[in-house]
Every structure is written in structure tokens, then in C-alpha cells.
Amino acid sequence: MATLTIKNSVVGSVSLVGRWTTERLTNLGAFGRYIYEIFRQACTPPIRWDLIFQQLEFVGNQSLNIIILTGFFTGAVFALQIGGIFQIFRAESIMGAATAKALTREMAPLMTAFLLTGRAGSAMTAEISTMRVNEQVDAMEAMAVDPIHYLVVPRLIASMLIIPLLCAIFIFVGTFGAFVTGVAVFDVDVGIFIDRIKWMVDARDIFNGLEKAFVFSIIIASIACRYGLNASGGAKGVGRATTTSVVMTLLVILFCDVFITYVQLRL
Amino acid sequence: MTSIITFKNITKRFGARAVLDHLDLEIPRGKITFIVGKSGEGKSVTIKHIMGLLKPDEGRIIVDGIDITDFEQEELRQYRKKFGMLFQQAALFDSMTVGENVLFPLKEHTKLPLDEMLKRVEMTLAQVGLPNMQHKFPTELSTGEKKRVGLARALVSRPEIILYDEPTTGMDPLVSEMIDELIVRVNAEIEGITSIVISHDLKAALATGEYIIFLYKGKIALAGAPKDFKSTKDPVVRQFFSGKVEGPMEFL
Ligand SMILES: Nc1ncnc2c1ncn2[C@@H]1O[C@H](COP(=O)(O)OP(=O)(O)OP(=O)(O)O)[C@@H](O)[C@H]1O
Ligand SMILES: [Mg+2]
Numbered sequence: 438m439a440t441l442t443i444k445n446s447v448v449g450s451v452s453l454v455g456r457w458t459t460e461r462l463t464n465l466g467a468f469g470r471y472i473y474e475i476f477r478q479a480c481t482p483p484i485r486w487d488l489i490f491q492q493l494e495f496v497g498n499q500s501l502n503i504i505i506l507t508g509f510f511t512g513a514v515f516a517l518q519i520g521g522i523f524q525i526f527r528a529e530s531i532m533g534a535a536t537a538k539a540l541t542r543e544m545a546p547l548m549t550a551f552l553l554t555g556r557a558g559s560a561m562t563a564e565i566s567t568m569r570v571n572e573q574v575d576a577m578e579a580m581a582v583d584p585i586h587y588l589v590v591p592r593l594i595a596s597m598l599i600i601p602l603l604c605a606i607f608i609f610v611g612t613f614g615a616f617v618t619g620v621a622v623f624d625v626d627v628g629i630f631i632d633r634i635k636w637m638v639d640a641r642d643i644f645n646g647l648e649k650a651f652v653f654s655i656i657i658a659s660i661a662c663r664y665g666l667n668a669s670g671g672a673k674g675v676g677r678a679t680t681t682s683v684v685m686t687l688l689v690i691l692f693c694d695v696f697i698t699y700v701q702l703r704l
Numbered sequence: 705m706t707s708i709i710t711f712k713n714i715t716k717r718f719g720a721r722a723v724l725d726h727l728d729l730e731i732p733r734g735k736i737t738f739i740v741g742k743s744g745e746g747k748s749v750t751i752k753h754i755m756g757l758l759k760p761d762e763g764r765i766i767v768d769g770i771d772i773t774d775f776e777q778e779e780l781r782q783y784r785k786k787f788g789m790l791f792q793q794a795a796l797f798d799s800m801t802v803g804e805n806v807l808f809p810l811k812e813h814t815k816l817p818l819d820e821m822l823k824r825v826e827m828t829l830a831q832v833g834l835p836n837m838q839h840k841f842p843t844e845l846s847t848g849e850k851k852r853v854g855l856a857r858a859l860v861s862r863p864e865i866i867l868y869d870e871p872t873t874g875m876d877p878l879v880s881e882m883i884d885e886l887i888v889r890v891n892a893e894i895e896g897i898t899s900i901v902i903s904h905d906l907k908a909a910l911a912t913g914e915y916i917i918f919l920y921k922g923k924i925a926l927a928g929a930p931k932d933f934k935s936t937k938d939p940v941v942r943q944f945f946s947g948k949v950e951g952p953m954e955f956l
Contacts, residue, residue: 474777568797576795579755580809580857581784583777 471663475593478586485591492595496557500603503552508607511548512536512614520623529623533630534637536615537608541638541646545607547694550653553600554686558661561592562682565665566675574666584666593658600654601647608646645701652697653690660686705915708733708865708898709754714763715922716749723749724760725922731915736891736899738909741919742944742953747902748792750919751867754900755789756780785813788863792870792902794854796842802829802853803838809861828856833882848875855883862894868901872908880905884912906945910934918944920953 520532565588568574574584612634619625664682668674711729715722723746731737739747752758753765756775764773772783788809796805803825810821829837832852842850851874858866868887872880891899903909909916910930918926918933918941926933926941936942943951 564799571798572791572793572795573797575752575757576789576791576797578757578780579784579787579789579791580812581781582808582812583781 468663472659474585475589475659478583479590479594481586485587488587488591489594492591493599495560496553496592496595497599497603500553500556501606503556504549504603504607505610507548507552508545508610509614511544511607512540512611512616513618514614515539515544515611516615516618517622520618524623529619530625530629531633531637532623533612533615533619533625534633537612537634537638538642540611540615541608541642543646543694543698545604545611546646546649546653547690549600549604549607549650550657550690551687553596553603553654554657554661554683554690557596558657558686559679559683561658561661562665562668562679563675565662566668566678569666569668570671570674589659589662589666592662593655596654596658597651600657601650604647604650605643608643648701649694649697652693656689656693657686660689705730705732707731708768709900710766711750711753712764712766714753714760714765716746716753716758716760722922724753726763727919727923729917729924729927731898731900731917733898734896735914736887736901736912737915737917738913739900739902739917739919740904740906740909740944743904745919746922747919748869751789751869751900751902754867755784755787786864788858788861788866790851790854790858790866790868790871792873794842794847794850796850796853796857798842800841801838802834802840802842802845805842805853806856806860809857813861824860825856828860829853831859831886832856833879848879851875852879852883855886859890864896865898865900866890868899870902870904872903872905880908884908888912 516532516536519535520529523529523532523535565574568577568588574588577584577587616630619630620627661682664678664685668678670677707730709729709731711727714724714727714729716724727750729750739750741747749758753760754767756772760773764771766772767783772780775783796802797808800808803822806825806828807821810816810824814821816824825838826835829835832855834849834852834856837845837849837853842853845853851871855868855871858868871887872883875883887899887901891897901909901913910933913930916926916928916930916933917924920940926936926938933941933945939952943953
């Protein structure tokens with residue numbers, strides 16, 4: 438009797454794991470097809486310039502303030518933290534360079550992506566899922582317009598163009614924040630501060646940072662739109678889709694960040 | 705009767721419940737067909753199958769002699785160009801004005817010059833009794849007004865087949881009458897157009913319909929001309945006509 442119960446529960450949990458894995462793989466397969474469909478639709482004319490500009494304005498312009506504000510304080514605070522450590526070794530002249538390096542390679546792309554997930558990604562999911570549950574997406578399909586072409590592609594293109602740019606602004610403003618801390622708190626010489634940055638941060642760092650921002654922009658827009666299009670069940674469904682989409686985006690970004698960093702450092 | 709749309713043995717389940725249960729259905733070409741049945745009987749589901757917005761679990765759907773059941777996205781997109789559809793909740797795009805909503809199908813699928821398109825939009829909105837509404841947003845409209853904008857959006861591209869999901873629900877008797885007349889006029893004026901109307905309003909179905917399909921329990925209880933309905937002995941159909949709760953009809 439007891440062995441039977443154990444056997445049953447073992448069989449039960451194995452099949453549960455099996456089912457879970459199958460589900461994940463099916464989801465992954467569906468997501469792969471979705472990504473393929475986006476790129477196919479992106480290559481299908483017409484290019485919807487008006488919608489792309491609308492999204493550029495929404496994703497870019499409306500996120501600029503928060504990027505500048507966050508960038509400045511991130512750079513200033515980071516410089517404050519490591520400045521204290523470098524001071525012990527009388528190496529405070531390179532604190533600006535260290536901050537700039539960290540910002541460029543890691544913090545700026547990651548923070549920009551997180552901010553944009555909360556600011557733009559969530560809004561994309563909310564907007565598209567509202568259209569889904571109100572049958573507006575069905576209406577669009579009924580009028581022979583592909584929702585991926587009309588809703589997803591412009592959002593993706595706009596994100597791919599503007600998020601790396603926002604990341605570059607983040608790097609610049611963040612370094613300025615570090616500069617302010619360096620000069621005001623640690624009394625670093627302006628010339629040396631800039632000189633050390635030039636010495637430590639090269640074009641490749643910047644390229645690697647923007648590369649990350651570019652990949653993150655694809656993740657943000659594609660996941661946000663996906664959860665929007667798949668929403669169901671009224672206002673509650675919209676809320677659920679938005680929350681899940683944000684959490685999922687952040688997790689995927691973190692996972693890809695490790696992966697990209699590894700590849701970038703090995704190459 | 706030559707039919708333009710044929711359902712062969714269509715079954716559609718949501719969960720355990722078969723909303724359409726081995727349904728065979730034929731819709732005549734060039735006529736006004738009414739699909740009638742009580743709430744939740746699968747009327748909206750039926751026309752979503754016609755548009756390929758839902759796929760059946762079993763059975764085939766033939767439209768214009770072509771089996772559309774397994775159409776892929778791209779084929780469906782081409783296929784849908786011959787349709788105009790009014791959704792039950794209108795399904796207007798919130799982010800666009802009334803004018804832009806009605807302009808949408810024209811802008812997507814015709815190469816007319818813009819002023820020509822705008823003229824057509826204006827004319828169609830006037831037809832549904834909403835002149836000078838172009839610059840309002842859907843959220844500023846009443847349910848009945850939204851419905852009429854949806855109607856204009858369905859009509860503006862002059863489709864071959866037009867599907868109306870409860871076009872007069874939520875409207876006062878005068879506007880209802882106007883819409884019914886519009887449906888008849890559109891069907892008479894546009895050569896070869898087929899109109900499919902979903903309705904609760906049996907009086908309207910008998911007055912405007914040329915062919916009526918009565919759905920009950922996922923199947924057809926009765927299909928025929930209005931005179932067949934007036935003379936029917938089918939107890940369920942008669943009960944629906946009388947509007948009484950007592951009778952053989954089962955409520956879920
Ligand atoms: N997408 C869906 N998911 C799950 N169930 C659905 C879906 N669409 C419809 N149903 C179910 O199918 C049944 C028929 O729905 P349908 O909308 O076709 O009814 P109807 O005949 O149009 O009713 P009404 O006159 O109230 O509009 C309902 O019980 C509904 O709950
Ligand atoms: Mg309905």
C-alpha cells in the first residue's frame with residue numbers, strides 16, 4: 438500500500454515536471470513563431486511612418502525627463518560610493534573613469550531598460566490588451582489589417598531606434614553626475630577627471646553598452662505587445678496582462694544581460 | 705437557392721460546452737438573411753467563424769465555393785477584404801476620431817485620393833444619421849451612436865458580404881427603423897451584396913429578412929422564408945415569437 442502511494446506520487450511528480458516542461462517548450466515555440474512573424478511583417482510594405490513617429494514621441498520624448506533625472510542621480514550616487522573607497526588608496530582621480538565605465542557597460546543599459554519597461558512597455562501592454570478585450574483587435578483583423586503589422590511593428594521599430602539613444606543620454610548625464618560629485622565632494626581636478634575617462638573608456642565599451650540597449654529594446658517591445666495581444670477577460674485581464682508582462686520583461690532582460698555580458702567579454 | 709456560405713457539420717466548443725453542435729447551415733447569395741436565437745445561443749460565434757476570427761473544432765466552412773477552414777493568416781487577410789462587419793459592441797478604435805474610424809478601411813485598402821475618401825466618409829456617416837460627428841472620439845458617443853459609426857465603418861468600403869451583429873440593439877424605435885431601412889436599401893442598391901443580420905428582434909426579422917435561420921442548442925431549429933416562420937408549429941420557435949418564459953425552451 439505504502440509503496441504504491443510512493444510510486445504514484447513519483448509517477449505523478451515526474452508527469453507534472455514533464456507537463457510543465459512541455460508547456461514551457463510549447464510557449465517558447467509559439468514565441469519564436471511570433472518573433473518570426475514580427476520580422477516578416479516588418480519587411481511587408483507599407484512602412485507606417487506616422488505610427489512610428491507617434492511611438493517615437495511616446496517612447497522617447499515622454500521618457501526623456503525621467504532618463505535624465507535617473508541618469509544624473511545614478512552617476513552621482515555611484516561616484517559617491519566608490520569615491521569613498523578609492524580615496525582610501527588615494528586613487529580618487531579615477532573614480533570618474535570607473536563610474537563612466539560601469540555606467541557605459543552595465544548600469545545605463547540596464548537602468549534604461551528597466552525604466553522603459555515600467556514607463557513604455559507597461560503602457561504598450563495596457564493599450565493593446567484593452568484593444569484585445571474590447572474586440573478592437575478582432576475588428577482590425579476583420580478589416581483585413583494585420584494587428585502585428587499595425588500595432589506591433591511600429592512600436593518595435595520606434596523602441597529599437599530610441600532606447601539606445603536614451604541609453605547614450607543616460608551614460609552622458611550619469612557621467613556628468615559623477616563629475617559633479619568628483620569636483621564638489623572629492624576635489625578632483627577637472628582636467629585629470631576627463632583625462633582618466635578618456636584613458637579608461639573606449640569606443641568598444643560604448644558600442645557594447647548600446648548593443649545591450651538595442652537587444653533590450655527588442656525584448657521590451659516584443660514581450661509587451663505579445664502579452665497585450667494575448668490578453669483575455671475584461672478589465673481584470675488587462676491588469677493581469679500588464680503585471681505579468683512587466684515581470685516577464687524584467688526577468689528576460691536580466692537573463693539576457695548575463696548572457697550578452699559573457700559573450701561580450703569573451704570576444 | 706444558391707448559397708454563398710455553407711457550414712458543414714461545424715462544432716465549436718468552449719470548455720466542455722458545444723456552442724455550435726454539428727451545425728449545418730446555408731446562407732443564400734444576394735439576400736438579407738437573419739440569424740435569430742436567444743442570448744448566448746452562438747450567433748456571434750457563428751459570424752466570427754464566417755470571418756475566420758474563430759476556427760471550428762470540427763467541420764468545414766465553404767464560402768463562395770472555397771474551403772476557408774484551414775486558411776493561414778495571409779489567405780485570411782485577402783479573403784476578409786470582401787467583408788464588412790459590424791461588431792456587437794461596435795469595436796471602434798478608441799484612439800481615433802469617428803472620422804478616422806470610418807476612414808480606416810478605405811485608407812488601408814483603396815487607392816482613392818484623400819478628398820474622395822473623406823467625401824465617402826462624410827456621406828456614409830450622413831446615411832447612418834450622424835452628420836457632423838467626424839471629430840468626436842468614440843468615448844464621447846452613446847451606445848447607439850457608436851453602433852451607427854460601426855455600421856458606417858462596415859459599409860464605407862462597399863463590401864460584397866456584410867455582417868451585422870445586432871445592428872439595432874440599444875437604439876430607440878425610430879433609429880431602429882431607420883437602420884432596418886438602411887439595411888434593405890444597401891442590399892437593394894449594391895449589386896450582388898449579401899447581408900447577414902443577427903437580431904433578437906423577430907418583428908424586424910419578419911419584416912426585413914428574406915431568409916431566417918433560427919438557432920437553438922447549437923443547431924438550426926428552423927430555417928426558411930418569413931412565411932414559414934409565421935405558419936410554423938415548432939413549439940420552441942413559437943415560444944420565442946410569443947416572448948413568453950413558459951414553454952419548452954430551455955434556459956441555461
Ligand atoms: N471567446 C470565447 N471564449 C469562451 N467562451 C465564449 C467565447 N465566445 C463566446 N463564448 C461562449 O459562447 C456562447 C455563445 O456566445 P455568443 O456570443 O455567440 O452568443 P450570442 O448568441 O451572440 O448571444 P447574444 O445575443 O447575447 O449576443 C456563450 O455562452 C459564450 O459564453
Ligand atoms: Mg452576440
